[in-house]
Amino acid sequence: MSKNTKSAPKVLDPFQAWCHRWGRVGTVIALIYMVALPFIVLGSFNSIPAFGEVFNITTFGLLIIYIAVGISEALSYIPIMGSSAYLGFITGNIMNLKVPVAINAIKTANQEPSTPAGDAVAAIGIAVSSIVTIIILAITALLSSQLSFLYDIPAFRTASDYLIPALFGSMTLGLFASTSSGSKVVKNGIMGVVPVIIIVSLITLGARIMGGTEASTAIMGLVGPIIVVMLPVAILSSWIMFKKGIIKVVDNDKK
Amino acid sequence: MATMKDIATSPLLLVLVAIGLAYIVAFSVVYLMKAYRRALELGVTKEDLMRVIKTSAVSTIVPAISIAIGLFALIGSLGTIWSWWRLSVIGSLSYETLFSGNIAKVLGYMSSAEMMDTASGREFGIIMILMSVGMLSGFLILIPFGKKYATSVDKSQADSNPWKMVFSGCFMLCLLAVYVPILLFGDTIQAAVMLTGLVVALILSILAQKPKLAWLNDFIMAISMIAGMASAQLWTNIFG
Numbered sequence: 001m002s003k004n005t006k007s008a009p010k011v012l013d014p015f016q017a018w019c020h021r022w023g024r025v026g027t028v029i030a031l032i033y034m035v036a037l038p039f040i041v042l043g044s045f046n047s048i049p050a051f052g053e054v055f056n057i058t059t060f061g062l063l064i065i066y067i068a069v070g071i072s073e074a075l076s077y078i079p080i081m082g083s084s085a086y087l088g089f090i091t092g093n094i095m096n097l098k099v100p101v102a103i104n105a106i107k108t109a110n111q112e113p114s115t116p117a118g119d120a121v122a123a124i125g126i127a128v129s130s131i132v133t134i135i136i137l138a139i140t141a142l143l144s145s146q147l148s149f150l151y152d153i154p155a156f157r158t159a160s161d162y163l164i165p166a167l168f169g170s171m172t173l174g175l176f177a178s179t180s181s182g183s184k185v186v187k188n189g190i191m192g193v194v195p196v197i198i199i200v201s202l203i204t205l206g207a208r209i210m211g212g213t214e215a216s217t218a219i220m221g222l223v224g225p226i227i228v229v230m231l232p233v234a235i236l237s238s239w240i241m242f243k244k245g246i247i248k249v250v251d252n253d254k255k
Numbered sequence: 256m257a258t259m260k261d262i263a264t265s266p267l268l269l270v271l272v273a274i275g276l277a278y279i280v281a282f283s284v285v286y287l288m289k290a291y292r293r294a295l296e297l298g299v300t301k302e303d304l305m306r307v308i309k310t311s312a313v314s315t316i317v318p319a320i321s322i323a324i325g326l327f328a329l330i331g332s333l334g335t336i337w338s339w340w341r342l343s344v345i346g347s348l349s350y351e352t353l354f355s356g357n358i359a360k361v362l363g364y365m366s367s368a369e370m371m372d373t374a375s376g377r378e379f380g381i382i383m384i385l386m387s388v389g390m391l392s393g394f395l396i397l398i399p400f401g402k403k404y405a406t407s408v409d410k411s412q413a414d415s416n417p418w419k420m421v422f423s424g425c426f427m428l429c430l431l432a433v434y435v436p437i438l439l440f441g442d443t444i445q446a447a448v449m450l451t452g453l454v455v456a457l458i459l460s461i462l463a464q465k466p467k468l469a470w471l472n473d474f475i476m477a478i479s480m481i482a483g484m485a486s487a488q489l490w491t492n493i494f495g
Contacts, residue, residue: 012406013293013297014293015289015290015293016405016406018289019286019289020401020402020405023286024398024401024402026282026285027394027397027398028398029278030275030278030279030282030344031391031394033275033278034275034344034345034387035387035388035391037271037272037275037340037387038380038383038384038387039384040267040271041262041265041267041268041271041383042262042376042377042379042380042383042384044267045257045261045262045265045376046257046376047257047262047375047376047377047379047380048377048380049377049378049380049381049384053377053381054380054381054384054385058361059361059381059385062354062357062358062361062385062389063385063388063389066354066385066386066389066390066392067389067392069347069390069392069393070389070390070391070392070393070394070395071392071393071396073393074392074393074394074396074397075396076426076429076430077426078396078397078401078404078405079404079405079423079426080426080427081405082405083405084286084290085397085401085405086397086401087282087283087286089345089393089394089397090279090282090344090345091279091283091343091344091345092342092343092344092345092346092347092390093318093322093342093346093347094347095347096318096321096322096347097315097318097319097322100314100318100476101311101314101315103427104310104311104314104476105307105310105311108303108306108307108310108472109294109299109303109304109306109307110303111299113423114405114423116293116297117294117297117298117299119290120290120291120293120294120297120299121290121294121299121303121304121307123286123287123289123290124287124290124291124294124304124307124308124311125307125310125311126286126311127283127284127286127287127290128287128307128308128311128312128315129311129312129314129315130279130280130283131280131283131284131287132311132312132315132316132319133315133319133322133343134276134279134280134283134343136316136319136320136322136323137319137322137323137326137339137342137343138276138339138343140323140326140339141326141335141336141338141339144326144327144330144335154488155488156324157324158487158488158491159321159484159485159487159488160321160324160325160484161487162444162445162448162483162484162487163318163321163484164434164438165438165445165446165448165449165452165483166448166449166451166452166479166480166481166482166483166484166487167318167452167480167483168431168434168435168438168449168452169448169449169450169451169452169453169454169455169456169479169480169483170452170453170455170456170475170476170477170479170480170483171476172431172435172453172456173453173456173457173460173475186420186421186424189421189424189428190428192421192425192428193425193428193429193431193432194432196429196432196433197432197435197436200432200433200436200437201436201439201440204436204437204439204440204441205440207441208440208441213441213442213443216437216440216441216442217441217442217445219437219441220437220441223433223434223437226433226437227429227430227433230429230432230433231425231426231429234425234428234429234432235422235425235429238421238422238425239418239421239422242417242418242421247421248417249417249420249421
């Protein structure tokens with residue numbers, strides 16, 4: 001009796017199933033190679049450092065940046081990238097490249113995120129982006145000695161320092177739009193993250209008033225841990241507003 | 256005793272990095288072919304897929320050039336080959352730059368240039384291992400829980416459970432809710448650059464509503480991002 005009332009296990013789309021099987025295998029192989037690479041090189045130069053030299057109190061501060069970033073990126077971006085997360089994570093530059101490209105690909109093909117078709121077009125976008133990036137970086141590395149003058153041009157250096165704000169400026173409209181595509185639409189979804197906006201605004205303004213621009217811009221370095229802390233706040237707040245009827249899912253034409 | 260420079264410029268490192276990058280390209284190509292075939296089966300038209308490929312390539316060029324510019328900054332502290340590898344796999348321009356900016360001080364050097372000139376091979380080993388092991392934390396979630404986590408927000412069940420659709424939107428909105436106030440209130444120049452990108456994107460999206468300018472839709476992100484970055488020098492002159 002109880003067996004009949006239980007919901008049947010979800011059958012994955014063939015592409016999603018392939019990603020979760022072979023994408024995962026391919027990712028594990030890449031990870032093993034990435035970790036082994038320094039040891040092979042260092043071993044050949046008889047320069048492998050002792051465990052205590054690598055992992056100690058002075059290096060922990062740097063390591064914690066990576067750990068926090070890694071965890072927060074996984075928690076934040078796996079749902080956005082879906083089954084193409086394996087490729088996205090292994091090729092890196094997630095926030096400034098892969099996520100925007102995935103969102104743009106889904107929008108361009110008029111699909112919804114987290115659906116089989118949405119996952120497939122996001123994967124196409126991420127794969128193309130990964131190949132293009134590798135080609136551009138390879139050309140740059142090969143020509144690095146000839147192109148190094150570019151970095152001496154002040155305007156060029158200034159522009160590259162402001163990649164993230166320029167990126168968010170260009171993406172914000174798309175991020176809002178992505179919650180309102182397809183046959184169903186989330187109405188007032190932004191209300192669920194209002195507490196996050198208020199908390200982060202207060203923290204940033206507080207840091208700026210107390211410690212000046214230097215302190216407030218230093219918060220950018222903590223964005224990974226902040227996302228980890230704020231995600232449960234956003235989910236809880238959205239759930240409460242959904243239950244109270246403030247956030248609704250309606251047909252697109254009733255929007 | 257090997258120095259940092261010996262290892263950072265060694266042919267062995269170059270060959271291993273080239274093999275690793277060849278694997279990543281092959282992995283991407285296989286993903287691309289599988290996804291392309293499946294998208295066609297699911298009813299996405301060839302024209303739409305070609306637009307996805309075109310816009311993905313075009314919108315990658317600008318950030319990739321920015322990453323390439325960042326490569327120059329990293330070369331001074333980590334050498335060309337290792338910087339190239341880090342920015343091509345797993346790494347992120349912002350965090351790799353943050354790491355390379357701090358590692359010299361952690362190892363007791365006054366500057367990255369001094370570290371590059373005088374550090375030992377073992378010290379470069381510390382850098383290589385820390386950078387390689389550090390970013391594994393995300394994979395400790397992705398590898399065992401990725402399937403369950405990704406499918407838990409599948410929108411195909413939104414009709415039967417509307418909360419799932421709200422839940423899946425939470426992640427992107429939370430990202431926006433964290434970054435936007437920090438960029439807006441943290442620094443005047445950052446805010447001005449972000450607002451420039453936003454205003455340009457808004458103008459382009461209004462223009463793109465005209466049938467003759469619909470093609471602009473594919474370039475809104477790339478153009479508004481370039482405009483935002485290009486405005487940085489102007490805002491620096493005014494507010495800097």
